[in-house]
Amino acid sequence: MQQIPGAWQRTARGAGLLAPDGSSVPTIFAEMSALATATGALNLGQGFPDQNGPEAVMDAARRAIADGVNQYAPGRGFPELLAAIAEHQQRFYGISLDPAREVLVTVGATEGLAATLLALVDSPDDEVVVFEPYYDSYAACVALSGARLVPVPLRWPDFQPDLERLASAVSDRTRVILVNDPHNPTGTVFSREVLDEIVRLAHLHDAVIVTDEVYEHLVFDGPHVPIATLPGAAERTLSISSAGKTFSLTG
Ligand SMILES: Cc1ncc(COP(=O)(O)O)c(C=O)c1O
Structure with missing residues (x-):
């Protein structure tokens, strides 16, 4: 064509x-x-399981469709789902949210990321700081928005960013610091020191923290710590989760 x-x-x-x-x-x-x-090779290239997701979730989806939940949803998402998401944040992290004002349902984290970046970034002078390697949709959305991508490398062997390098990447041009934690593809979890520094820099340069926490329930050592739970972070953080990843049902 x-x-x-x-x-x-x-x-x-x-x-x-x-x-x-x-x-x-x-x-x-x-x-x-x-x-x-x-x-016929084992596919480690894309983040989905090789078997069916949980029966209970598939049953609930089938039942809901059969029972009439099969027409347009409200733009923000069904009130029951918004309430369930707010309840999840409270139950796992102690984060209190108003489901009617502070929660939005999108078609996957990928749409949430795209909508967020397109909403917050609006000039070729704007910059979005990401940690490299990164999910490829970040670069696509930042390019679509017309802004500049500023990658900060994660370093062997623990894949934490160098704090000086991070500080020099964030400036008054930074609109968004995009934090994928737990991180794909390295599997690292950012240290408290790194998370604190991200919050400090976001305040210093008036940037918004956007998180990609799609692997929040795949943490092996200790509970996941959302950056929104750090002091001073919630008011400038937009947190993105994924039911597809959480329930192993990416379709
Ligand atoms: C870091 C990261 N974020 C987001 C996604 C996609 O999430 P969703 O399926 O909810 O759009 C992936 C998929 O592999 C991913 O690795």
Whole structure:
């Protein structure tokens, strides 16, 4: 098909998915999943389980559809779901939220991330700080928004960022510090020192902290600590979770 110019091009370029001839190439996920299917290999390329998710959740979904929950949902999400999400935050983290004002349902964390970045970033002078390696949709959304991606590397062997490097990456141009904790693909959990520094820098430079906590329930040592629970963080933090990851039902 003829390549029609548009915002998709800078989005694809930002994610490293624009071929030299101007066409788009598949994401690493599509490429690896296709190869795993073709060769029968175990697929470690994309974050979904090789077996069905929990029966109870699948039953509840089937029942809900059969019982009439099958038309447009309110834009923010069904009140029952908003209340359940607020209850989750209270039960696991002691975070109190008003479900009617402080919770939003999106189609996966990926839509939540896209909506958040497009809402908060609006100029080519804006910067979004991310920790590298990162989920490829970050670069695509930041490129779509027209802003600049500022990666801070995670370092072997514990994959924590260097605090000086982090401090020099955040400036008054930083609109968003995007924190994926627990982190994919390294599996690291940010130290308290790193989380404190992110909050300090966000205050110092008036940046918003956006979290990607889709792996919050896959922590092996100790409970997950959402950055929103740190002193002074909640008022400038937008936390993103994923029912797909939590319930092992990514479809
Ligand atoms: C770090 C990270 N965030 C978000 C997602 C996607 O979450 P969702 O399926 O809820 O859009 C993934 C999927 O692999 C991921 O690795």
